[in-house]
Amino acid sequence: MLVKKSFHSLTGKLILAIGTLMIAGSLLFWLFLFKHQEKELIQSSVKYGHSFVDYVRKSTRSGMLTVQGRLIQQTVEDVGVTEGIMNLRIFNSKGKISYSSDRSNIGTVLDKNSELCIRCHGISGPVKDTPNWTISKGKQYRTLNIVQPIYNEPSCYNASCHIHSKEQRVLGLVEADFSLELLDKSIMQQGIAITVYVVAFSFAISIALCVILWNFVSTPLALLSLGMKKVTAGDLDYKVAVIRKDEIGELANTFNIMNGELKKAKNELLEWGNTLEKKVQEKTEAIHRAQQQLVHSEKLASLGRMAAGVAHEINSPLTGIVTFGHLLQKKFPQGTEEREDLDVIIDQANRCANIIKGLLGFARASAADKALTNINDVLHSSLNIVRNKADFFNLIIATDLDPALKRVRADAPQLQQVFLNMIVNAADACEGKGTITIRTSNVTGNKQDFVEIEFRDTGCGIRDEDIEKIFEPFFTTKPVGKGTGLGLAVSHGIIQEHGGKITISTKIGEGTSFFIWLPAWKEEA
């Protein structure tokens, strides 16, 4: 169950406290009421007793005045059988029972020390304000004892019998014992009834309290407690279902709001954490990329410097070889073996010269003479150069040039060199047959406008391990003598000098796309 039924619980404590107060309060109230009622009852009994004794005194008066002892005794006996009367006795002034409802008592003289005598006369002298009634405990029920003195009156001492003298104050007394059985029974019954009522009342109140506390305090508190446990365990979606307008309802509402705020805060924190992680990752990747690019271009730049140095040193010896080769050529007529050997030397020296030229092109890419250029025009003139070459006879060259292509600031001859290089490479990759597609378009990257030129071939593709190296000088996959391995290195240098970049997308056996991006010129409106 939701609520622990122990006295440690709030409900238990409340029930215990209220129950105890209820029982104690009821008991005190009923006890007071009971005592009051008992007093009233006893007083009315005393009153009745006095009336009765007075009645006896008055009804025996004439008998006494006329000294008719038998009549008095008869009256006493007749009256003495009234219900509730236990004893009815008339004493003379000497303490002798003169008349009694029980005849056997007549003539008995009370001892001076008896309770009845002491009540008025005391032990050492007369007692003032003598109570004229007492209650004593009997075997089962209490007994009410009423005593009325018979005072001397003129009619007494003037009577013809002259029994009593004028000086005598009290002539005797009438005493009656009343059984309080009815009263005691009634009181006992009332006591039982009151006890039953108090117990039943307390029980009913306790149950009612239980129900009220259960419904209005325990259950909602248990729900709140459950909610708090759930929240502690991490369930921030939990809502306490207490729909009330009292303080507990308000508490539940506040709790739900707090839980919502907690969830919001947690989510914000989580999101923040995630975003941060993502941002860090993105930045790390960007830095990594930039670093790689820097290393790559630094590598290419130092290679360029080295190539330029080598080229410069080799140019002079090459000049000598070519010059003296030619001088010797003149000394050997055509057809001689020496002349043929010399031709080979000069051919190879010229090949070296070409390589050196390429190397210098790679190193010299920085010196561009830039002007506003329409890339489509440069592509057209490049295509015109290659179209009539035998290598391109079996190739389909498709173009998809954007007529609205933006212009770029570029060195047109250098760009043509790059484009020719791309086309020749594409043709080589196709090995004589296939399709080369050249496409241009305006693109936007990194908040900047670019012109994109794509060279797509249906050739053999580039192996993953080669992609990293293709822009390095002297890297070639072509047969010896066919490629110098400088074309892409030079192209890369030229495009980089123009503030652009070359990217590759390739798949082995399906073909390769080279994308050249050049910054578009901002045409003034």
Add this chain to the structure above:
Amino acid sequence: MSRGRILVVDDEDIIRMSCSRTLAPEGYEIKMAVNGLEGLELLGKESFDLVLTDLKMPNMDGIEVLRTIKEKWPDTDVVIVTGYQTVETAVKAIKLGAYDYLEKPFTPDVLIETVSDVFAARSKKEKPS
């Protein structure tokens, strides 16, 4: 009578020899200097129609040689020989008064053609006067 006097200024022996062996049979009188200072010294003693000078040399480079020649002997033509031609240096050289520039490695035919061009221009310039 020679077709003209040519001074070759180059720190590299093979270039001096290549020029000399190519141009001498064509009827030019060739003198050689191993650096710019020696070349200018020689120019102070004798007069030349054409100076072929390398661009990169120790002590004094080709541009300095060209500037001095154009200052002191404006009638002497200069052709810059370079293994490291760039648009900037070429433009600079032409602005300073060089007639032409020759890219290394060159063949004898190219050298002869370039030198012939210079002398053809010189004779055109001299005739009207």
